[in-house]
Amino acid sequence: MLQTHDLTVRFGGHVAVDRVSAAFHAGTLTAIVGPNGAGKTTYFNLISGQLKATSGSVHLEGEDVTALPAPLRTRRGLGRAFQLTQLFPRLSVLENVRLAVQSRHGGAMKLLSVWLDQRELIDEAMQVLQAVRLADKAELPAAGLPHGDQRKLEVALMMALDPKVYMFDEPTAGMSVDEVPVILDLIRALKERRDKTILLVEHKMDVVRELADRILVLHQGQLLADGPPAEVMSLPVVQSAYLGLEVSAADAPIEEAA
Ligand SMILES: Nc1ncnc2c1ncn2[C@@H]1O[C@H](COP(=O)(O)OP(=O)(O)OP(=O)(O)O)[C@@H](O)[C@H]1O
Numbered sequence: 001m002l003q004t005h006d007l008t009v010r011f012g013g014h015v016a017v018d019r020v021s022a023a024f025h026a027g028t029l030t031a032i033v034g035p036n037g038a039g040k041t042t043y044f045n046l047i048s049g050q051l052k053a054t055s056g057s058v059h060l061e062g063e064d065v066t067a068l069p070a071p072l073r074t075r076r077g078l079g080r081a082f083q084l085t086q087l088f089p090r091l092s093v094l095e096n097v098r099l100a101v102q103s104r105h106g107g108a109m110k111l112l113s114v115w116l117d118q119r120e121l122i123d124e125a126m127q128v129l130q131a132v133r134l135a136d137k138a139e140l141p142a143a144g145l146p147h148g149d150q151r152k153l154e155v156a157l158m159m160a161l162d163p164k165v166y167m168f169d170e171p172t173a174g175m176s177v178d179e180v181p182v183i184l185d186l187i188r189a190l191k192e193r194r195d196k197t198i199l200l201v202e203h204k205m206d207v208v209r210e211l212a213d214r215i216l217v218l219h220q221g222q223l224l225a226d227g228p229p230a231e232v233m234s235l236p237v238v239q240s241a242y243l244g245l246e247v248s249a250a251d252a253p254i255e256e257a258a
Pocket of ligand 1: 011016034035036037038039040041042043
């Protein structure tokens with residue numbers, strides 16, 4: 001289980017994420033929605049360790065990981081789609097994914113011969129590339145991929161690490177219409193496995209409605225609503241937030257509105 005407790009970050013006087021408490025369970029896909037600037041990406045950054053919290057905590061499987069830097073949180077099983085800056089741009093697509101597969105296997109592969117190591121790692125990396133439909137671009141340098149393919153590569157790298165918690169931040173943004181279903185199918189397949197905790201920041205409400213077991217609404221850094229999709233989306237306070245009307249979590253507590 002992943003938990004945030006009163007998670008908060010301030011940038012000067014601005015509180016971008018404001019005492020957000022929530023728990024995320026394996027087998028559940030939670031969509032995090034909210035208007036632009038609501039704090040969704042910042043909340044992700046606090047969970048993954050890209051940003052240091054001003055106060056509050058993040059727990060993974062009962063362990064307090066709040067003080068851990070991002071790479072150590074990754075090792076504990078928190079998977080955040082890689083940013084392009086974290087790739088090896090001159091290495092091929094396949095090499096990048098192979099390195100991610102290798103880092104997941106860690107010491108376990110040492111027992112095998114070097115040749116077997118390489119063969120198995122490459123086979124596994126190719127399977128991941130097939131899943132995201134990038135196998136035909138395996139030999140190209142990562143930096144040369146068009147935008148949609150780079151987004152697929154980000155997902156491929158996360159899959160190669162096979163974390164306990166998958167965090168997708170607008171995974172289909174900037175993709176062409178024929179590429180979007182590839183990523184959505186993958187997320188659907190992950191969900192069907194029932195053993196992964198999936199967090200999805202997504203603006204497209206049709207995607208959210210189809211995939212989410214639960215919706216968490218952020219508004220001005222605060223948790224405005226948290227619950228099953230139909231229930232949450234029908235709340236007047238949520239509709240107001242989406243229409244951009246003046247509203248705050250304090251004006252309409254979720255308990256009263258539900
Ligand atoms: N490093 C930073 N320094 C200062 N302000 C920041 C920083 N990161 C985020 N913010 C501010 O925090 C607020 C929340 O931003 P965030 O990107 O998390 O929103 P979001 O909900 O993901 O928005 P969008 O849907 O547009 O991506 C915004 O007002 C943003 O300007």
